[in-house]
Amino acid sequence: MFPKRKYSNGGDNREMGFKRQHIDSGQPPPFPVVRLRGLPFDCTEADVIDFFRGLDILDILFVHKSGRFTGEAFCVLAYPLQVDFALQRNKQNMGRRYIEVFRSKRQEYYGAIAHEVSDMKVGSPSRSAPRARSNDDGNDTIEHTGILRMRGLPYSAGKDDVIDFFKDYELSEDHIHIVLNSDGRSTGEAYVEFASAEDSKSAMRRDRMTLGSRYIELFPSNPKEMDEAISKGR
Known part of the structure; x- marks a missing residue:
């Protein structure tokens, strides 16, 4: 399952190039996801979007352990090429914190989703309300x-x-x-x-x-x- 692309920023040409690359190589394109580490514990999705300003973000998944935010997140981008641009933000600051950005894989992203869903099913009190009401x-x-x-x-x-x-x-x-x-x-x-x-x-x-x-x-x-x-x- 590949996240659906909704945002465009001159995307028609890039999408055509993306399709040509797929056809020419004969291999499926790499899954466009990066992992962030060192996020502030009050970090919001808007902060991540601002950190990756100019890139097309399809999904942001904050990682929790025992109901607490770990300071890590996965960010799915619209195109494999954008992963390289995202990696250029490695060790740039978000507020007073410098953020590490790593290349990740589809399996790691979906593994994190499975963990979050499992954590929710166990009934962890802090995960039952992931956003302030x-x-x-x-x-x-x-x-x-x-x-x-x-x-x-x-x-x-x-x-x-x-x-x-x-x-x-x-x-x-x-x-x-x-x-x-x-x-x-x-x-x-x-x-x-x-x-x-x-x-x-x-x-x-x-x-x-x-x-x-x-x-x-x-x-x-x-x-x-x-x-x-x-x-x-x-």
Whole structure:
């Protein structure tokens, strides 16, 4: 399984070159993933994206051990060629920390995913809430309007992935809104309009389940919040 490419930055020409290289060599291209070490313990996905500014990131997986962040992460890039550019950031700083960047392999990345999912199943308290909830607590008491906000989506996720995540419900692509930033890139959030408030409340049982390697958080929302978030990316 190769992560789906969603971002383009002059990508059409590069993609054609990528395909030609694949055909000419007769070998599958190397999996474009790097491993980072020495990350600050309050590091966020936005920090990693900024560290690799200019590169196309498909997924970021923070590594935990016994429920604690290890300071390591895997970063999947859009093209094998971008791995070389990512390695040039080795020992550059993120805040006060200098970050080590290593070449990695597909098996290591998927092994880390398996470990994270296994760790979650064991019920480690600190892994049950991988992102701070702050003012989002108390979802059970919030009135449902038929709209849910998703947080923590893989950057490569599309509307079809959201439909599959909520496969027990009748959803159309027109009712799924992936939030983009001013650069047209996914923020990792999406809004989903269900057929009824009862359906959105029922769908909350999928809160903190995984989509690919990521834990998805769900929050009741409303049309005003959804419209404001969508308009920011326009």
